[in-house]
Amino acid sequence: MTWSSALKDTARAGLTIERTHLEPLVALRGACGVAIVIGLILWLGTPQLAVSSAFGAFASGLATFQRSWRPRPVLALGVAVALGFSTFVGYVAIADPVVFAVLLAVWTLLAGMAWAIGPVSGMVASQMVAVMLFTVTLPTSVPGALHHAALIVFGGLTQAALIVVFPIRPWGRQRDALADALAAEADYARRLRHDPVARFDPQPLMDARSAAALTPRQARRRPGQLAGPRGLAERLRPVLASLADPVLGAPPEGPERDRARELLGAAASVLDAVAHAVRWGRPVKVTPEVMATLDVPDESRLVLTGAARRSGLRLMVLLADVVEAADERVESTRPTTPEERRHLLRPSVPRLVPVGLRALRREARWSSAIGRHAVRVTAVVSAGYALGTALPLGHGYWAPMTSVMVMRPDFAQTYSRGVARFAGTVVGVWLAGGLMVLIHPGMYVCAGLAVLCIGLMYLLMRTGYSVASACIAAYVVFLLGIAGEGWSQTVWARLALTLLGGLLALTAYALFPAWETLRLRDRLADWLAANARYSLAVLAVYARPGERKPRRVRESLLDSRAARLEWEEAVARAEKEPVRHRGMSRRAERAAESALATMGRATMLMEAHLPDRDAEASPGAGAFAAALRADLPDAVTAVRERSRPDWSAVHRAHDAWRAKAGEEGVAVRASELLLDALEELSEALSPGRRR
Structure with a gap:
């Protein structure tokens, strides 16, 4: 795909508005949490404190809409505590620009690495950086910083309490x-x-x-x-x-x-x-x-x-x-x-710490897409903060905040979100700014409009990132209206800095890419290895029924599914990249995928007819499994190194098995399908294969 086609496709994807199932009651509950926090702080405190606490309630509510199986109150509280800590550290460091710049770089690097733990962790970590960039612009002292952090945690506590008190469709x-x-x-x-x-x-x-x-x-x-x-x-x-x-x-x-x-x-x-x-x-x-x-x-x-x-x-x-x-x-x-x-026991939050540390250590290498993303987003946010501070526009945090919220480990999401973010920000800022200049709303009216915008964002966020960006941009304009910010400066500064942050993000991915296309053979080799382990686990039951281990078969099946999913996601990302294939054409991808899917299906058919523990052992199945196990390492290496896998020993073992058992055995016939799939894979990956 050429660069022009890739950019056109990603822009279209970012601006697409999808029809999806809406959850109005859940959105209303999240908006009520934000409204309670803003109203209480405006009544008991100052507008600046209300703006700071509103971000805690907003981010905590947003986390509960993510695709996570953990209890919603735990997510809301966890995000609020993380945001409160991040905000406090940022307030302490903001007095020295150099110290804050270093802190921002370290924080962003950790946020980029958080994608190794999972997409929800990556999103929450990106929010931590974005909220820290915004809230530390509100002047305060160290005790005031503690106060701000406590209010952010209070916002998350409010959202969690609403979820507990007003459960909507539990489970x-x-x-x-x-x-x-x-x-x-x-x-x-x-x-x-x-x-x-x-x-x-x-x-x-x-x-x-x-x-x-x-x-x-x-x-x-x-x-x-x-x-x-x-x-x-x-x-x-x-x-x-x-x-x-x-x-x-x-x-x-x-x-x-x-x-x-x-x-x-x-x-x-x-x-x-x-x-x-x-x-x-x-x-x-x-x-x-x-x-x-x-x-x-x-x-x-x-x-x-x-x-x-x-x-x-x-x-x-x-x-x-x-x-x-x-x-x-x-x-x-x-x-x-x-x-x-x-x-199926899910570890508690404290027990997730060693799991997360192992994931970070596993991805902390130059060849990792997550590691390269962390370096890329750190460089972009640092450059955006420096440029935004140097430009005479004010609100310089908007450029790095846009970058950190837009950037993802892959090309397609980064570009589509960048286009959607800018388009949504233009619409949201102009609508909110126009409303501000037309009606000159007071503090409480601005608060009500901000709550309305966040309610719409919660309701429509799954329809498209551009719609969510428009609602967020309007929400920020009205929040700053609570604090007395001028609407004209809000419009022009944010449009210019949003464009700057988006351009920095897109340019960084073009100059420092991590193309998925170049790793397709590695993904395919991983899928082949996982499929083979699944086949070996099933064949082991036929070879020694009395020693059958259902758990081993089950775990190998799950590994095979995970490898297949990684391959399919990699292919989907590669199809949107402006990179020509390196040793593997699109036609070869489809043929290899079909072969490995057939291999998994043949193994599944054998699993459907596993023998009982008291059944007779099958020496032929054991010999076939031994040959497959012996040929597997070389075959996986051949897939990675762009050569043809050789299954000669597996063929010989299967011929001997079929000659002894005949063609009536279920395992023999299913293994023949498996062997055909392996040959189909070799044909698809042959260096001289005609297009």
Whole structure:
């Protein structure tokens, strides 16, 4: 993609306004928190204190809208405490410009590295820098700095208290995540009726698993309806695929295929009904016709045979379990089982400190995109602060504040957010400034208008960053109106400095990039390695059924999903970069992705028919796994170094296995699909592959 096309696409993405589900009651609650803080401080204190405390309530409320599974009050309090500490340190250092510049650089570097912990941490850390830049411009002493910091914490405490006192759809995010996973499986079952090898996006299942991780306090309060269906949905997916597969399941045509389509349609209806019940906390309602389809028939009416018969019976049992698990009393609670507690326990906030430190240490290297982003954003913010201070516009903090809120570790988000930020700021500042000059509002009217703007921002923030930027810009204008700032200076200074901050951010990414395109082969190699570990874990069960370890299979499956997600996100970012491919064309990307997806699907089909502990061991599966394990390191290296992976030893082991076991074994036939996928991958990555 050329630079002109990339810039056009990112600008269009930044200015796009999407239709999305709005949450007016949640937005109203957040706006009320800001209104309470501003009103109390105006009544008991000064306008300057009201402006400072308003940012604490605003940022704390904004954090509760982020995609995080932690309790909303904890998020609000955590953000408020972090902002209060950041503001106090900034106030102490602002007396010496050199010391403050050094502090700003260190703070920004840490904020950039915070993206290694997660997107919510990165966003909160960026807010800490932005709020510190603004609030320290309000004159005060060290005791006053403590006062300002305490007021910011008070804003977060107010938001947290409102969430506790006025809960709106408790456990709603967890319900939505689980319902989305069930609905995705329903759609998958429906597509399998017409396309037996349809692909499945595991992202909803990954989100449901993340939502199921609980703190000990949450585990005691979780509704029973959220406890069971997720694990059953995970077990349903391979059963659905194995029933529909034309090689390992029902034949492509005939009565067995008709019965398979009937079962898949009934499964889709049941899963949709369970998803609706979970989403809204209601009992499951399934029609009698669907339940009759899922009744276990006698031998004369079963129709299915062989592996398809086993899959059909297993599907009926699992669907009955899903309905039973979701049909519990919705107001009841159930603590997690020991297994769930061991695997899905979310660490408390203090225990996150060593986890965060390990993530920072892992990304603190020059080759890391996060590390390069931290250096880039530090240089831009420092330069923006110096230029903004030197220019005779006043409010020099606006340029570095724009930069730190715009910049992200990847090109596409940085450019789209930069365009959206400037466009939104222009609209917001002009509208708010025009209103200020037309009606000359007083202090309390400005406060009311600021609360209105922040309520609109909370309501519309998911429709597009440009809309949120417009609301934030107007909010800041009215806040400064509370403190007595002139509207004309607010308009012109902020427009010029916003443009400066955005241009610095965009220029920095052009001069000091971290292109995802150049790392695509590394991502692909990681996905191949994760897929192979999943295959080896499943083959180990066939080789030694008595030593089966379900946890090992489960963990390797999760690693494979995570690697696939990283690859898909990397490809999505690379497609928007103005960089020509380096050793891997777009066509090769698609072919390699298809091969590895097929490899994962073949392994999943083997997992659907795992032998019991008392089954006979398969030496052929063990030899096949040993050959795959031996060839894997060289194959991963070949993918990274742009050469063709060699699977000769794996071919020989598979031929010996098939000659001994015949072609009727489920594992043999599934492993043949796996081997075909590996050859497809080698063909896609061949150096001399024709375009």
